Amino acid sequence: MTERPFIKSLLATLILALPLLFAACGSSKPPATPLETFETYAKALKKKDYTSVKILLSASTMKMHEQEAKAQNTTVDEIIKRGSLVADNQTNVKYRNEKVDGDKATIEIQNTFGSWETVHFVREDGVWKLDIAASAQDIIKDIDDQDKIFDQLSNSNIQP
Numbered sequence: 001m002t003e004r005p006f007i008k009s010l011l012a013t014l015i016l017a018l019p020l021l022f023a024a025c026g027s028s029k030p031p032a033t034p035l036e037t038f039e040t041y042a043k044a045l046k047k048k049d050y051t052s053v054k055i056l057l058s059a060s061t062m063k064m065h066e067q068e069a070k071a072q073n074t075t076v077d078e079i080i081k082r083g084s085l086v087a088d089n090q091t092n093v094k095y096r097n098e099k100v101d102g103d104k105a106t107i108e109i110q111n112t113f114g115s116w117e118t119v120h121f122v123r124e125d126g127v128w129k130l131d132i133a134a135s136a137q138d139i140i141k142d143i144d145d146q147d148k149i150f151d152q153l154s155n156s157n158i159q160p
Contacts, residue, residue: 058124
């Protein structure tokens with residue numbers, strides 16, 4: 001007699017769970033493109049929806065922002081506001097050259113000064129995320145390369 005309530009409970013659970021399982025399997029929408037991810041990021045920034053922005057950031061970017069926030073005794077939301085790829089007064093964002101290479105991608109966006117910047121993306125768990133940490137590494141590499149050139153020129157015996 002004690003088996004019947006268990007079986008009824010199991011059947012009720014299966015009856016409720018199966019439609020959800022089939023719905024989840026049937027709605028296999030392809031992951032957003034890097035461009036769609038960037039557009040969603042820009043819209044979330046305009047709405048000051050930092051919860052949505054954080055969902056669109058890569059794990060390494062979130063870690064970087066958390067370290068910055070801790071070092072500056074502020075919140076991650078504040079770090080995101082300060083480091084936004086879209087200015088508050090920017091009404092539209094021009095982009096070009098979306099390139100996808102496996103689980104990494106880039107898009108060039110035009111900043112408020114009119115110059116083009118490369119924005120990196122990484123696919124995490126099948127979803128495209130902005131990889132601002134990779135963009136920061138590019139900037140650091142460029143500075144290091146310029147420092148090496150300056151050092152070489154400074155250490156050479158070339159007179160101007």
